[in-house]
Amino acid sequence: EPEVTQTPSHQVTQMGQEVILRCVPISNHLYFYWYRQILGQKVEFLVSFYNNEISEKSEIFDDQFSVERPDGSNFTLKIRSTKLEDSAMYFCASTGQEDYGYTFGSGTRLTVV
Amino acid sequence: QKEVEQNSGPLSVPEGAIASLNCTYSDRVSQSFFWYRQYSGKSPELIMSIYSNGDKEDGRFTAQLNKASQYVSLLIRDSQPSDSATYLCAVRKGSQGNLIFGKGTKLSVKP
Numbered sequence: 202e203p204e205v206t207q208t209p210s211h212q213v214t215q216m217g218q219e220v221i222l223r224c225v226p227i228s229n230h231l232y233f234y235w236y237r238q239i240l241g242q243k244v245e246f247l248v249s250f251y252n253n254e255i256s257e258k259s260e261i262f263d264d265q266f267s268v269e270r271p272d273g274s275n276f277t278l279k280i281r282s283t284k285l286e287d288s289a290m291y292f293c294a295s296t297g298q299e300d301y302g303y304t305f306g307s308g309t310r311l312t313v314v
Numbered sequence: 315q316k317e318v319e320q321n322s323g324p325l326s327v328p329e330g331a332i333a334s335l336n337c338t339y340s341d342r343v344s345q346s347f348f349w350y351r352q353y354s355g356k357s358p359e360l361i362m363s364i365y366s367n368g369d370k371e372d373g374r375f376t377a378q379l380n381k382a383s384q385y386v387s388l389l390i391r392d393s394q395p396s397d398s399a400t401y402l403c404a405v406r407k408g409s410q411g412n413l414i415f416g417k418g419t420k421l422s423v424k425p
Contacts, residue, residue: 244404249411292357300346
């Protein structure tokens with residue numbers, strides 16, 4: 202069964218450092234998303250991406266965040282200057298049709314120290 | 315008012331029983347509804363989608379939707395210990411847009 206692949210599975214970074222989280226969505230999917238889940242809290246939307254541009258973003262997705270699809274397969278989330286409160290599990294998701302449910306990747310646990 | 319509300323639980327049922335999980339949502343324009351299962355430390359896994367009023371069955375799972383009451387539910391028949399997880403209700407915001415998740419209901423199935 203096709204999978205959404207995320208790397209790394211766990212990243213520890215110092216406050217103020219830049220991190221890049223990587224995702225390989227399912228190959229024939231067209232819609233890509235980043236969500237995050239702070240420990241014990243709900244899954245929160247960050248950004249959606251379609252046709253090589255951001256289609257929607259949440260209030261969480263401020264100027265410190267950016268997304269890119271640098272080639273035909275990778276989809277990245279960059280956090281420019283990490284804060285302690287950025288510590289969370291970050292999930293990439295993709296879907297082939299906008300109205301379908303998403304397939305989530307296994308997540309990257311980001312720990313900011 | 316929260317956009318998607320679920321009872322956090324834990325909901326405890328004996329093995330073989332029916333587990334009933336409920337969800338309400340605030341956006342009347344919502345048209346697509348999803349149930350995800352999330353094991354501790356893992357990512358959400360899609361188990362059901364429902365778009366029309368009524369029931370939709372898939373194996374041991376039945377999703378029920380009542381748009382007039384803004385209510386979605388998930389029934390799990392013949393519950394197994396392996397069903398023990400947090401069940402997330404997700405609603406598509408408006409007619410197109412990202413999914414909004416509830417906090418989830420933790421289900422515990424006791425052998």
